[in-house]
Amino acid sequence: MKRRILIALFIFGSFFGSTVAFADAATEAATAADPVAEKRLQKLSEELRCLVCQNQTIADSNAELAQDLRREVRTMIKDGKTDQEIVDFMVVRYGDFVLYRPPLKAITLLLWGGPVALMLLGLFILLRYLRRRATRVIAEDQPLSADETSRADALLKEIEPK
Amino acid sequence: MNRYFWILGAFAALVALLAVGLGLNPRDVPSPLVGKPAPAFNLSILATPDKTLGPKDMQGKVWLFNVWASWCVSCRAEHPVLVEFSKNANVPLVGLNYKEVRGDGNFDMSKMPADEEKKLAFQRAEQWLAQHGNPYTLTVMDIDGRVGIDYGVYGVPETYVIDKAGIIRMKHTGPISPDVLAQKIMPLLAELNK
Numbered sequence: 001m002k003r004r005i006l007i008a009l010f011i012f013g014s015f016f017g018s019t020v021a022f023a024d025a026a027t028e029a030a031t032a033a034d035p036v037a038e039k040r041l042q043k044l045s046e047e048l049r050c051l052v053c054q055n056q057t058i059a060d061s062n063a064e065l066a067q068d069l070r071r072e073v074r075t076m077i078k079d080g081k082t083d084q085e086i087v088d089f090m091v092v093r094y095g096d097f098v099l100y101r102p103p104l105k106a107i108t109l110l111l112w113g114g115p116v117a118l119m120l121l122g123l124f125i126l127l128r129y130l131r132r133r134a135t136r137v138i139a140e141d142q143p144l145s146a147d148e149t150s151r152a153d154a155l156l157k158e159i160e161p162k
Numbered sequence: 163m164n165r166y167f168w169i170l171g172a173f174a175a176l177v178a179l180l181a182v183g184l185g186l187n188p189r190d191v192p193s194p195l196v197g198k199p200a201p202a203f204n205l206s207i208l209a210t211p212d213k214t215l216g217p218k219d220m221q222g223k224v225w226l227f228n229v230w231a232s233w234c235v236s237c238r239a240e241h242p243v244l245v246e247f248s249k250n251a252n253v254p255l256v257g258l259n260y261k262e263v264r265g266d267g268n269f270d271m272s273k274m275p276a277d278e279e280k281k282l283a284f285q286r287a288e289q290w291l292a293q294h295g296n297p298y299t300l301t302v303m304d305i306d307g308r309v310g311i312d313y314g315v316y317g318v319p320e321t322y323v324i325d326k327a328g329i330i331r332m333k334h335t336g337p338i339s340p341d342v343l344a345q346k347i348m349p350l351l352a353e354l355n356k
Contacts, residue, residue, distance in 0.1 A: 051316035054188060064265060065316050068307055093314040095194040 037077050044073050044083060048090055049098050057100055193314055193333040200227070200324050201312035205302035208259065208287055215256070215302050217328050224354045226347070227322040228298070228311065228338075232290035233266040234318040240337035240345045241294050247343060250296035253351050257301030259287045260310045260318050280305055323347060325354045 006083065045059030046083040058070055069090070076086045090098045100106045195201075200217040209212050228244065230237045248255055262283035264271050271279070283305050291301070298332040304310055313322065316335075332350055334342060 051191060064267075065263070068311060072311060092194060093311060094316065095192060095314075097191045 004136055017043075040072065040077055040083065041074055044077075044086055047087065047100050049100050051094055051098065082158075165274040185249055189317060191284065191316070191337060193330075193335075195314055195322075195330050196333055198330060200322070200326050200330050201309070203302075203304075203309040203312065205258075205304055205309060208284060208291075208301040208303055211284060211303075215300065220254070220256070220324065221328055222326050223254060224326055224351060225256055225324050226351075227256050227258060227313075227324055228314050229258045229260045229313070229318050229320045230301075231260050231262050231265055232286050233262075233268075234260075236337045237319045238294070240319050240339075241297070243338050243340055243343055244297040245295045248299075253327070254299040255297055257298035258309065258313075259283070259301050259303050260315060260344075262287050262303070262305065264305075265318075266309065284331055321347075323354070 005071035019065045022137070042059060046057050048056045048058045048069065050063055050066040052065045053057075053061050056063075058066040058067070060066075072089075075085055076089065081089075087099070096102055096105075096108075102111060104112055177181070202218065204214055204216045206216045207215050230240075241255075244255065263269055263274070263286065264280045274282075280303075283303060287301065287303065291298070307315075313320075319337055321334045322330050323339055325331050332346070332353060338347065
């Protein structure tokens with residue numbers, strides 16, 4: 001029972017904590033009042049990487065920089081900028097690295113194509129192995145020669161009960 | 163036997179790949195601003211708050227632009243290098259004091275009015291430079307960090323080398339070590355100043 005209360009408290013605490021941490025002064029209230037803008041902010045924030053804690057989006061991160069960037073996105077939404085304009089704003093300053101989904105370019109080709117190439121390579125090796133095994137099995141599946149038959153017969157006779 | 167060589171070779175290639183990957187610095191994100199004009203700003207100067215400075219005022223000069231704050235721990239490590247540099251440098255070193263008060267993390271910013279933050283920022287920056295020495299030709303104050311965003315600042319300290327035409331030629335993230343200064347920055351400055 002005690003444990004359950006603790007868990008409930010923990011869940012409540014982390015929820016409460018995250019909402020408080022997300023609170024960001026006056027502009028927050030302004031966008032929060034507009035559910036469409038808030039949704040856009042959320043969606044954009046999930047596409048943008050926080051440069052400080054690099055494996056988090058600016059939606060997840062509570063680093064100072066992430067807060068500043070969310071504020072920046074919020075202001076741009078309020079100013080009527082399109083999503084593309086907002087993303088471009090970030091890329092101009094922080095590079096493609098800021099995008100959680102890196103664009104397909106010559107330099108990111110290995111990143112995008114690598115897994116597919118590895119899978120194709122694996123398939124190729126698998127197919128080759130299967131084919132070789134099949135020919136080997138067929139090769140071994142020949143009828144016994146006369147000599148082998150007589151040897152087999154002799155062996156079978158040996159174990160036959162007398 | 164042949165087959166085992168093949169597997170061993172693949173394993174060695176994987177180890178080599180990982181070794182190279184581990185040797186890279188993930189913090190070192192290449193800045194898209196290198197080769198582009200330094201973003202414009204107009205910020206108050208620390209020593210003379212009623213005057214402002216922007217990249218335009220530096221046109222025709224090769225200059226260094228160094229982002230710092232008194233709360234920044236790595237800046238402390240870098241500072242002696244900058245002080246040493248400034249003693250015999252013929253290149254202006256402009257400081258960008260970045261979020262002096264709100265970046266500190268010890269203040270409740272929702273309770274601090276803007277003018278008080280500004281006053282405190284100037285005061286803290288002055289005090290820090292008085293204490294640790296001032297290598298800067300001058301420092302401009304980016305109190306809300308807005309200019310920092312334009313420069314793609316994500317980890318103070320950061321340093322930019324800007325050429326006579328106002329183009330960013332290099333960005334260094336993290337503290338400048340004597341090695342970085344001697345091997346990367348000084349040669350570039352010499353070349354740009356030719």
